[in-house]
Amino acid sequence: MERPVLIETSARHLHVDRKTLDILFGEGYELTPVKDLSQPGQFACAERVAVQCEKGGFPSVSILGPLRGATQVELSKTDARTAGIDIPIRESGDIAQSGKCLLTGPKGSVELATGVIAAKRHIHATPEDAKRYGLQDRQIVSVKVQTPERSLVFCDVVVRVSDKFRLAMHIDTDEANACGFTPGLIGEIIP
Ligand SMILES: [Zn+2]
Incomplete structure (x- = not known):
């Protein structure tokens, strides 16, 4: 094989910014890393949140750290169908005019006007x-x-x-x- 590449699967997850984490888990809350991911510095967290869309949602979606500049939810197209929303296929970080949802954590909820995508x-x-x-x-x-x-x-x-x-x-x-x-x-x- 001339140009081999290891393939990895991403299940539904979200990245959060400081403000979202403060609302969902409390002011100044810090994420709890439980597993390092293949990309250096990236990790899966113990924290989980509910993602609610128009017609359905997912009660326990894991957060991937570290904190990002903007909150972003990554679903598959099958997830989006289940949740009754239409989401664009985008590169990570390109979230303008993407899907909306409601995030709920132990301390509060955040209405996300945009940020739900299927990762390209x-x-x-x-x-x-x-x-x-x-x-x-x-x-x-x-x-x-x-x-x-x-x-x-x-x-x-x-x-x-x-x-x-x-x-x-x-x-x-x-x-x-x-x-x-x-x-x-x-x-x-x-x-
Ligand atoms: Zn990636």
């Missing part, structure tokens, strides 16, 4: 990875996935390059199910 599938790469693979930041590539019964090629995969990253591709649970994902799955980047 993406590859995190370091500058060294990018150089080795001949890739550029924001380049759109395809990734070929071979599994026993659901092999496929993911097109429209955006490459993000930063020295803060570690090489990995992130897909959501819909995409994972579509390709017969199992942990440790390696895809092949096709520029």
Whole structure:
């Protein structure tokens, strides 16, 4: 395989900003890391919140830390259908005119006027990875996935390059199910 990449799945989760955390969990509250994620400095937290949308919701969605500049909820398209909302496919952080919801934690609720998205599938790469693979930041590539019964090629995969990253591709649970994902799955980047 010429350009292998480890594929990882992101289940529904949210990132919170300081203000949202203060309202949901109390002034000055600090997140409790329970598990490091593959990207350096990113972690899953013990804290969970209810995400309520127009026609449905999820009672216990995990927060990923650290704090962000803006609160953002990432759902799959299947989740969005369940919750009765329409959400755009966006890169993380691009939340203008996305879905709305109500977040509820132990100390309060926050009405999110925008911020619910389905994450655009993406590859995190370091500058060294990018150089080795001949890739550029924001380049759109395809990734070929071979599994026993659901092999496929993911097109429209955006490459993000930063020295803060570690090489990995992130897909959501819909995409994972579509390709017969199992942990440790390696895809092949096709520029
Ligand atoms: Zn990612």
